[in-house]
Amino acid sequence: MPNIFTDLPAASAEEELTDLLSRPGLRIERIVSTGQASPPGFWYDQAHDEWVILLSGSAGLLIEGEAEMRLAPGDYVYLPAHTRHRVTWTNANGPTVWLAVHMGEEAKATVAATGP
């Protein structure tokens, strides 16, 4: 049986994104961060709704115009579409595991073959 806390990337690795389940209109994703944060000045501004829970580690989450939040295991947040947000920090000493549920997301763009 799969376990969300196993097969974690090495500490030196990039943030790792893994789809645990993906179907039209719904995607359940594991995100593993090890010290990464959103690039300076970068804001997520998604066209779809997201529900996310932090399962291990810790992180800072900033929603534009609100006070920065410190997330501990079990903390969850609903981010409606176009809620501008950024991850200000994640624990650098071990993996921070998030579970994200993406709702009503548009299918990933595919290269359309258009005729002349």
Next chain:
Amino acid sequence: MPNIFTDLPAASAEEELTDLLSRPGLRIERIVSTGQASPPGFWYDQAHDEWVILLSGSAGLLIEGEAEMRLAPGDYVYLPAHTRHRVTWTNANGPTVWLAVHMGEEAKATVAATGP
């Protein structure tokens, strides 16, 4: 910020089901068990798909025709519609917290007002 591990029911309580997010076609639910199991001979046989992860505690899950599984924190299972399954036991000494994502579920029945 809400936390999935807080406001847990008393150990003596019934299994507690709480919708964390509910919208057409998607429901994210917290389930807290404290020793409960499915009634003898009872099988869940849902008309919708479910993805479930155990977040604290431990439980036994039996899918009809398969070997019984022992779930520990982080273990997750996808249960397509009509996968007959039952919870054989949950830890009696503390709360077992599950996070279930119900997909494509029919809206709960409402009493229809029908004319004569």
